[in-house]
Amino acid sequence: MADAARADFEAELLQIIRERSFRSGRFTLASGKESTLYFNLKPTMMTPRGAHLSARALLARVDAETVDFVGGPEMGAVPVIAALAALSDIEGRPVRTFFTRKAAKAHGTRDVIEGLSATETLSGARVLIADDVATSGGSILKAAEDVRAAGGSVEVALVLVDRQEGATEFLADHGIRLVSVFTARDFA
Structure with missing residues (x-):
């Protein structure tokens, strides 16, 4: 994809996030920390255009990595990785996806990792972890x-x-490089 086209759709995605998923004020985050910025990307990821653009932005970055799977935590990653899987297939460069549960389900297979077939495994696989917000x-x-x-x-x-x-520093301490489409600075 040409850099100009990527810049255009990412500018549109930024605007959708600003309108649907970003708030300023005083907020207590899941971590317990207080912040003046709040992001809830579900309203963006659950609209047709937002889902499409979010998946396109992630796919552009996944293409630069050498991975076998893209997975992420429930709930934040599920909408965008599902859209990513669909878009990647449409574009002829399929990306296999899955998600991880917060806790193993109490019935059935009791799996923590969901979305793999009975014959698929992550053993030996290179995996990129995706999420909505870090x-x-x-x-x-x-x-x-x-x-x-x-x-x-x-x-x-x-x-x-x-x-x-x-997040960047914390994850680096655990051998994980963090890549993002946008940063908080983009919303200042």
């Missing part, structure tokens, strides 16, 4: 640890928005 990096690390426990390797994570509140 703050501390804790959710991304939990997903990476689940992948590593299943025999996969994780060296890179990708988010739509990096809040720039320590």
